[in-house]
Amino acid sequence: MASIVSAKLESGYRFVAETTTGHKIEMDAGEKIGGADTAARPSALPFAGLAGCTGIDTLSILKKMKQEYTSFAVDVEGIDQTTEYPKHWTEIKVVFTVEGEVDENKLVKSINLSREKYCGVSAILKGKVKIHYGYILNGESTDLPDSE
Amino acid sequence: MASIVSAKLESGYRFVAETTTGHKIEMDAGEKIGGADTAARPSALPFAGLAGCTGIDTLSILKKMKQEYTSFAVDVEGIDQTTEYPKHWTEIKVVFTVEGEVDENKLVKSINLSREKYCGVSAILKGKVKIHYGYILNGESTDLPDSE
Numbered sequence: 146m147a148s149i150v151s152a153k154l155e156s157g158y159r160f161v162a163e164t165t166t167g168h169k170i171e172m173d174a175g176e177k178i179g180g181a182d183t184a185a186r187p188s189a190l191p192f193a194g195l196a197g198c199t200g201i202d203t204l205s206i207l208k209k210m211k212q213e214y215t216s217f218a219v220d221v222e223g224i225d226q227t228t229e230y231p232k233h234w235t236e237i238k239v240v241f242t243v244e245g246e247v248d249e250n251k252l253v254k255s256i257n258l259s260r261e262k263y264c265g266v267s268a269i270l271k272g273k274v275k276i277h278y279g280y281i282l283n284g285e286s287t288d289l290p291d292s293e
Numbered sequence: 294m295a296s297i298v299s300a301k302l303e304s305g306y307r308f309v310a311e312t313t314t315g316h317k318i319e320m321d322a323g324e325k326i327g328g329a330d331t332a333a334r335p336s337a338l339p340f341a342g343l344a345g346c347t348g349i350d351t352l353s354i355l356k357k358m359k360q361e362y363t364s365f366a367v368d369v370e371g372i373d374q375t376t377e378y379p380k381h382w383t384e385i386k387v388v389f390t391v392e393g394e395v396d397e398n399k400l401v402k403s404i405n406l407s408r409e410k411y412c413g414v415s416a417i418l419k420g421k422v423k424i425h426y427g428y429i430l431n432g433e434s435t436d437l438p439d440s441e
Contacts, residue, residue: 146372152348164334189313194336194342196335197308265379265380266338267379272417
């Protein structure tokens with residue numbers, strides 16, 4: 146077996162996870178349930194990972210296509226969630242916000258290659274979470290058709 | 294729609310995600326693919342979230358049961374993964390390492406309540422990832438039977 150992460154309790158409900166690349170990820174519970182709110186909730190992490198994973202894929206493909214973006218962001222928005230335990234998001238939307246000299250067709254192609262082929266986090270999450278995609282290119286917003 | 298995370302590209306492949314609770318989560322790619330290795334890989338985040346989520350649940354139940362742990366950690370180990378894209382873990386094991394005056398049956402009950410009822414991250418991941426559980430209580434290692 147290979148270690149993926151090792152999370153140690155520091156105090157209260159605060160955990161610090163160390164990854165195999167030697168980086169630390171901090172988590173804490175909110176004050177309502179007795180945490181100290183010193184770091185992100187664990188429930189946000191899969192979605193942060195999704196944003197980073199599909200963001201890096203998409204950037205990497207845009208770079209290969211010589212597209213010159215000046216700013217790039219990935220937002221994950223919640224659409225629907227369970228009302229009973231275990232509480233979690235069941236439907237979300239990933240929105241890429243891109244500025245610069247980027248061809249729209251190339252952006253769409255990059256996003257689609259990530260969501261359909263490369264992004265391992267999206268491949269895991271989409272077992273239980275319906276994921277929609279869209280982008281805002283130089284201020285203009287477009288929804289991508291759902292796949293599968 | 295409600296924001297879950299907003300991840301902004303800082304430079305290269307480095308993203309900083311901000312959660313709705315105002316906390317930041319840093320991510321970067323490795324040097325092999327052109328990243329600067331300044332932070333965790335996005336692919337580790339769902340598993341860090343799993344460790345934190347089930348860790349906080351389990352601690353919270355142990356506290357209600359007046360169990361006095363002196364140290365507490367959650368490791369996530371990889372057992373099997375895809376060989377083709379999208380690359381991701383398909384089988385993992387979550388191991389709780391607990392020391393202190395903790396009754397074994399109460400520890401098992403706490404872990405089972407988290408994995409079966411409360412942990413939203415495990416509920417999402419188990420759509421695509423088989424998750425085994427075990428614990429090491431005061432140095433003695435035990436595997437829990439798989440559920441479902």
